[in-house]
Amino acid sequence: MTSSRKRFANLNAVIGASPMIAVAVGLYIFGIAYSIALSFTNSRLLPKFDSFAGLANYERLWSTPSWLVSVHNIWLFGLLVIGLNMALGFLMATFMDRRVRQEDTFRTIILYPYAMSLIVTGLVWQWMMDPGLGIQESLRNWGFEGAAFAPLASPDTAIFGVVIAGVWQGSGVTMAILLAGLRGVDEDIWKAARVDGIPIWRTYVFIALPMLRGALATAFVLQAVGVVRIYDLIIAITGGGPGIATEMPAKFVIDHITSRINVSLGMAGATMMLIPILVLVAINWYVDWRRKRAALQAIG
Amino acid sequence: MAGRGFRKLLTTTAAAALFSAPAMAADIEVIHWWTSGGEQAAVSVFADEFDALGGDSWIDGAIATGDAARSATLQRILGGDPPGAAQFNTGRQYEELIEGGLLLDLTELAESEGWRDFIRPSTILDACERDGRIYCVPVNIHSWQxxxxxxxxxxxxxxxxxxxxxxxxxxxxxxxxxxxxxxxxxxxxxxxxxxxxxxxxxxxxxxxxxxxxxxxxxxxxxxxxxxxxxxxxxxxxxxxxxxxxxxxxxxxxxxxxxxxxxxxxxxxxxxxxxxxxxxxxxxxxxxxxxxxxxxxxxTGGDVFLFPKQDDPDVEQAQLKLASMMVNPRVQALFNNAKGSLPVRDDVDLSLADSCMQAGLELLANPDTVVGDPNLWxxxxxxxxxxxxxxxxxxxxxxxxxxxxxxxxxxxxxxx
CATH class of the missing domain: 3.40.190.10 (Periplasmic binding protein-like II)
Incomplete structure (x- = not known):
C-alpha cells in the first residue's frame, strides 16, 4: 500500500518536473555535448561535422600565446579576487556585526558596487587608473610630482588593476552573506564566550568563523562562478590589453566564436574551461556520497 | 472625458498611420561601426539620402568597434534575425556567409548598372564575387599608408x-x-x-x-x-x-x-x-x-552586404540601398565626409582636399596600388x-x- 502510493507520488513529481528535466537535458547536456563535438571539427562560422579534425584545435589552443596568458591570468585573478573578497568581506562583516552606528548606511554603501554593472565598474576604474586623467594626474596636479598609479598602462601590472576593480565590486556581497551568517550565530554563544573571558577577535576567528561554513561556501561559490565567466569587466577596463596582458579564457572563447570566425577553436577553449568546473562538481559529489554513507552506517 | 478623448485620438492616429503608409515601405536596419565624429558625418549621408528616396527608411544600428559590430551581424544572421544591411571590411570576413547562401545575390543589379565597368580597382569588387555572382557592394577605398x-x-x-x-x-x-x-x-x-x-x-x-x-x-x-x-x-x-x-x-x-x-x-x-x-x-x-x-x-575599405530576408518589400529596399551606395553623387558626398576614396573615378571631386588628391594620384597609378592584407x-x-x-x-x-x-x-x- 504505502510503497505503491510512494511510487505514485514519485511519478507525479517526475511528471511535474519533466519540463525542467527537458530544459536541463536539452539545453545544458545537449549544448555541452554539441560544443565538445564542435571542438573536434574544422568549423569556422557554420557548424561542419563532415570534417574530423582530431586534436588539432587543442594543439593549436595550447600553443596560442593569448590562451596561455589567459589561463595564467584567470588563476592569478581568481586567487587574488576570491582571497581578498573573502578576507575583506569577513572583516567588514565583523565590523558591521559590532553594531556600529549608521549600520544601514554603511551596509548600503558597501553593497552598492555589487548593484552596478561590471561595464560601468570597469569604465570608471579605467578612467581612475588612466595616467592622463585619473588618480595619478590628480595627485600630480595637487603637487605630488612623483605620484605614480597607472597599473593599466603596463602589461606587468594591468592584471592587478583589474583585480582592484573586481575586489571593489565583489567584497560587498561577501560581506552581506557573511553578516547574515554572523547574525544567525546564537546569542548564548557570545554570552558564554564573554563569561569565559575569551577576547572578541578570538571568538570571531575560532568560534564564529567555523560556524559560518555554509555562508562561506555560498560566498565562495558565487565568487568562483563570477571569476570563471569574467568577461564584461575585462572588456570595459582593458579590452584584454595592453597587448594580450589581461586576456581571459571567456574572452578568448567569445572572440573566437564571434569576430575571429573560428568556432572550433573557441569551443576547444570552452571545453577546457569546463574541466575545472567538472572537477569541482566531482569533488562535491564525492564528499556528499561519503557523508551519506557515513550517515547510513551510523544508523545501521 | 479626457481619457475617452485621448483614446479616440490614439485610434485616429493609428488608423492614419496604417492607411497613409505606402504599400512598399520597409525599414532597413543597417549595422555599422561608424561612431566617431567624422564617421557619423559620413554615415548620415547614406541615411539621409536613403530616406530622401522616399518610402523605405534607414534604421541606424551603430555598434562601436568593428569587432563588436561584425560579431553582432554574424550572430543575428545565424540566429535567424538578420539585419537589413551590414558593414564589413573588404576581404574574407564574410566568405562563409556567401558559401552558406545567406546573402542576397546582387548580380542582376550589378550587371544592369555596370558595376564591373566603373568600380576600381577591380580587386575590391572581386572580394564581393564568388563563382561569378556578386554578394556585396564596396562603398569606399581606405588606405592605411x-x-x-x-x-x-x-x-x-x-x-x-x-x-x-x-x-x-x-x-x-x-x-x-x-x-x-x-x-x-x-x-x-x-x-x-x-x-x-x-x-x-x-x-x-x-x-x-x-x-x-x-x-x-x-x-x-x-x-x-x-x-x-x-x-x-x-x-x-x-x-x-x-x-x-x-x-x-x-x-x-x-x-x-x-x-x-x-x-x-x-x-x-x-x-x-x-x-x-x-x-x-x-x-x-x-x-x-x-x-x-x-x-x-x-586598397582596403568597407563593403555592405545584405542578408537574405523573406519579405519581398525588404528585398526591394535592400536593392535600392545597394544601388544608392554606388551612386556618383552619394559616393562624392559620403567619401568627402569619411576621408576615404570613392570606389568609382567618375565622381565630382572638386571638394577633395590636398590629402585626398594625393591619395587619388597614387590610386591612379597601378604600380603603387597594393592589395590589403584583409583580402587574403x-x-x-x-x-x-x-x-x-x-x-x-x-x-x-x-x-x-x-x-x-x-x-x-x-x-x-x-x-
Missing part, C-alpha cells in the same frame, strides 16, 4: 617634417625634448597591427609584401627585412606616451589635432577627424603618404597577427627574434 603630422609641433621642435620612418626616428628625441609626444599610438590591437603593416609595406615593397600576405611566404616572414620592421616598431614604442594603453584611435588622432603629439600612423579615415575639428591640410596638419619617399596605397587573410589569421603585434608593442619582454618566429609560424599556418 598615411602619417598624420602636426605642423605646429614639428615647427616648435625645430624639426622638418619627416619623409620616412627612419628620419622620424632620428628626429624623435628632439621632439620629445621640446615637450611633445613624438609618436601617437592607441591601445586597440588593430591600431598596432595596422601601423606595423604600414612599416612592412614601406620596407618590403610591393612584390614581397604580396608574397608575404597573399602567398603566405615563410621565407619573407623570416627575412632580415621583416626583422628590421620589428626593430623600428620597438623603437617607436619608446617615443609614445604612457596613456597609449586603452586609447581609441580617434582620441589618439586628437592628440595630433590638439598639437600634443607629433605623428600618428593611421588610415585615411583620420582625415575625417581633422576635417570635423576644422583643421586645414598643409597649415594645421600634414598628411605624409607612406610615410615614405616611394609610397604605396593599399581570414579573420582568424588576422586576429592572431593582431595579438602578436599588440603584445610586441606592449610587452618589451617579448624579444624581436621570438616575435618574428611567432610571426613566421602564423604565416605558415594561415589558410
Amino acid at each position: 598615411w602619417g598624420w603630422a602636426s605642423i605646429p609641433v614639428f615647427e616648435q621642435s625645430g624639426v622638418d617634417l619627416p619623409k620616412n620612418i627612419d628620419e622620424f626616428l632620428a628626429a624623435a628625441p628632439q621632439i620629445q625634448e621640446a615637450g611633445f609626444i613624438p609618436f601617437a599610438m592607441g591601445g586597440q590591437s588593430w591600431q598596432h597591427s595596422g601601423a606595423f603593416a604600414v612599416l612592412m609595406l614601406n620596407t618590403l615593397g610591393r612584390d614581397k609584401y604580396e608574397q608575404l600576405y597573399r602567398d603566405k611566404s615563410v621565407d619573407v616572414a623570416s627575412s632580415a627585412e621583416v626583422r628590421k620592421v620589428f626593430e623600428s616598431f620597438r623603437a617607436l614604442k619608446q617615443f609614445s606616451d604612457e596613456g597609449s594603453a586603452n586609447r581609441t584611435w580617434n582620441d589618439t588622432t586628437n592628440l595630433v589635432i590638439t598639437d600634443q603629439a607629433a605623428l600618428q600612423i593611421m588610415g585615411d579615415w583620420a582625415r575625417g577627424e581633422f576635417a570635423a575639428a576644422g583643421e586645414e591640410a598643409g597649415v594645421d596638419y600634414a598628411c605624409i603618404a607612406g610615410p615614405s619617399e616611394s609610397p604605396y596605397l593599399t 587573410l581570414t579573420a582568424d589569421t588576422d586576429g592572431q597577427i593582431r595579438d602578436l603585434f599588440a603584445e610586441f608593442w606592449a610587452n618589451e619582454g617579448l624579444s624581436v627574434d621570438d616575435a618574428q618566429a611567432q610571426f613566421a609560424s602564423i604565416i605558415e599556418a594561415a589558410e
